[in-house]
Each structure stands twice: as C-alpha cells, then as structure tokens.
Amino acid sequence: xxxxxxxxxxxxxxxxxxxxxxxxxxxxxxxxxxxxxxxxxxxxxxxxxxxxxxxxxxxxxxxxxxxxxxxxxxxxxxxxxxxxxxxxxxxxxxxxxxxxxxxxxxxxxxxxxxxxxxxxxxxxxxxxxxxxxxxxxxxxxxxxxxxxxxxxxxxxxxxxxxxxxxxxxxxxxxxxxxxxxxxxxxxxxxxxxxxxxxxxxxxxxxxxxxxxxxxxxxxxxxxxxxxxxxxxxxxxxx
Numbered sequence: 001x002x003x004x005x006x007x008x009x010x011x012x013x014x015x016x017x018x019x020x021x022x023x024x025x026x027x028x029x030x031x032x033x034x035x036x037x038x039x040x041x042x043x044x045x046x047x048x049x050x051x052x053x054x055x056x057x058x059x060x061x062x063x064x065x066x067x068x069x070x071x072x073x074x075x076x077x078x079x080x081x082x083x084x085x086x087x088x089x090x091x092x093x094x095x096x097x098x099x100x101x102x103x104x105x106x107x108x109x110x111x112x113x114x115x116x117x118x119x120x121x122x123x124x125x126x127x128x129x130x131x132x133x134x135x136x137x138x139x140x141x142x143x144x145x146x147x148x149x150x151x152x153x154x155x156x157x158x159x160x161x162x163x164x165x166x167x168x169x170x171x172x173x174x175x176x177x178x179x180x181x182x183x184x185x186x187x188x189x190x191x192x193x194x195x196x197x198x199x200x201x202x203x204x205x206x207x208x209x210x211x212x213x214x215x216x217x218x219x220x221x222x223x224x225x226x227x228x229x230x231x232x233x234x235x236x237x238x
Contacts, residue, residue: 011035015045016054020069020130025062073114073129086232090117090207093228097221099211101228104133104140104193105204106148109155111141119211135163139178139193143206146172147195177222181213190216194229198236207232 018034019026026034032042046063049055053068090101094117103115111133135141135156142164145153156163164172172178177194193208207229209221 011037012045012048015042016049016065019049019055019063020065022064025058025060025064027061027063031063085235087115087117089228089232090115093117093207093209093224094119096224097209097211099209099215099221101225102140102191102208102210103196104144104206104208106144106152109152109159109161111135111138111144111206114205135161137180139180139191140206140208142168142172142178142180143193143195144203145169146178147197147203147206177226179218188213192216192218192221192225194222194225196229196232196236198233204236 015031015035018031028039028043028046031046032039035042037045046055046057050057050063053066055063056066057063086103090103093101098119100119101117102113104111105114106112113129113131113133116129133140135145145164146169153163153166153169177192179190179192181190189210190213191208191210193206195203196205196207198204207225209225211221
C-alpha cells in the first residue's frame with residue numbers, strides 16, 4: 001500500500017504560505033476565509049505552526065512569520081550553492097549598476113525571488129523576496145523557459161499558466177539573456193536576466209538587474225550582469 005502524505009500537515013503548510021503572502025499580521029477570521037476553513041480549524045492550525053516556531057501571535061490577535069523562516073530560507077540557499085559569496089557578487093553588481101539585483105529559482109513550476117540586493121537610490125524597483133514572477137512578462141520567467149527543465153513548457157500548459165511564445169523563448173536561448181517588464185504585478189519596472197548554468201549544464205537560477213523603465217539601458221546593464229553570473233557560476237557545486 002503506497003504511503004500518502006498527511007493531509008493535516010499539508011493544510012498547515014498551505015496556511016503558512018497564506019500568512020507569508022500577507023502584507024502584515026493577519027487575524028484568525030481573515031486567514032480562515034483565505035483557506036476556506038472554519039475559525040476553530042484555522043486556530044488549531046495556527047496553534048500547530050506557532051508551537052513549531054514558524055509563526056507568532058501578537059498582542060492585537062494578529063499572526064505573522066517568525067525569523068525561523070529566515071533561517072530555513074538561508075539554509076536552502078546554502079544547500080543549493082548560493083551562499084554569502086553569491087550575495088557578495090550581487091552586492092557588487094548593484095553597486096556597479098546602481099540598480100537592484102535579484103536571484104530567481106524555480107519552485108514547483110513557479111519562478112520565485114530567493115535573494116535580492118536593493119539599490120541605494122530613491123527611485124528604485126521594489127521586489128520582495130518570495131515574490132512569484134510571470135513566465136510571460138518577466139525576463140526571469142523567459143530565461144527559465146529557455147534554459148530550465150525541458151518539460152517545463154508542457155507543465156505550464158497543463159496548469160494553464162500563460163507563458164512567453166515559443167519564438168521568444170528561442171530568441172532568449174540564442175541571445176543568452178532575456179529582457180522584459182514586470183507585467184501587471186510590477187508595472188513600470190524593466191529588467192534583464194541571465195541564466196546561471198552549472199558545469200553540468202543544469203540551470204541553477206537566473207540573475208537579474210531590475211530598475212524603473214525610465215532608467216533601463218541594456219548596453220549599460222548587460223555586461224556587468226554577465227560578468228557577475230560568470231563569477232557566480234564558478235562557486236556552484238556540480
């Protein structure tokens with residue numbers, strides 16, 4: 001008899017994702033509505049996550065993530081080969097360009113920002129860690145379609161996720177980089193993205209330089225980004 005995952009545990013992780021997506025602390029009633037569960041069931045799941053150290057309850061009754069999530073996220077990056085040396089490279093990239101740099105990996109067919117170095121200017125592109133990007137509009141999504149798993153395009157089609165055209169993906173594969181905007185979720189933002197390829201040929205991540213559309217200049221941004229990616233590639237495990 002095949003072993004099945006615990007449905008109660010999956011529900012708790014679903015609630016954890018919902019809490020992470022909120023702009024601030026959320027109350028039991030709001031969270032219950034978002035996961036379509038009763039107040040009592042939602043409270044039980046919150047108590048479980050709180051006991052495990054993932055969330056905390058504030059005096060006003062709201063729940064938010066604890067810093068435990070940061071420790072796990074940092075461990076995940078290190079296990080994937082993205083330690084503080086890669087972050088240092090991104091810091092230098094942002095210093096050189098004056099723009100925000102991001103690192104995006106694939107999580108269950110979703111391009112997710114896992115690391116970000118914010119530019120120091122007053123006018124900058126705001127992209128938070130954990131944000132999901134578009135396969136149609138974002139250059140990171142296009143890079144993953146061009147250099148990621150061969151089955152990715154078919155998986156997106158099955159899930160009815162909108163993606164860049166085949167012609168555009170072929171162009172990205174030929175150029176070795178992708179450009180694009182933030183789509184509906186990040187209007188007024190432009191970026192250029194380059195794949196971070198392991199020595200085995202596997203795409204480990206995409207690295208991008210992101211800025212307001214009014215300041216985007218491919219000739220200015222692409223060379224330092226390519227240099228940063230080449231340097232980071234040498235740090236990745238096989």
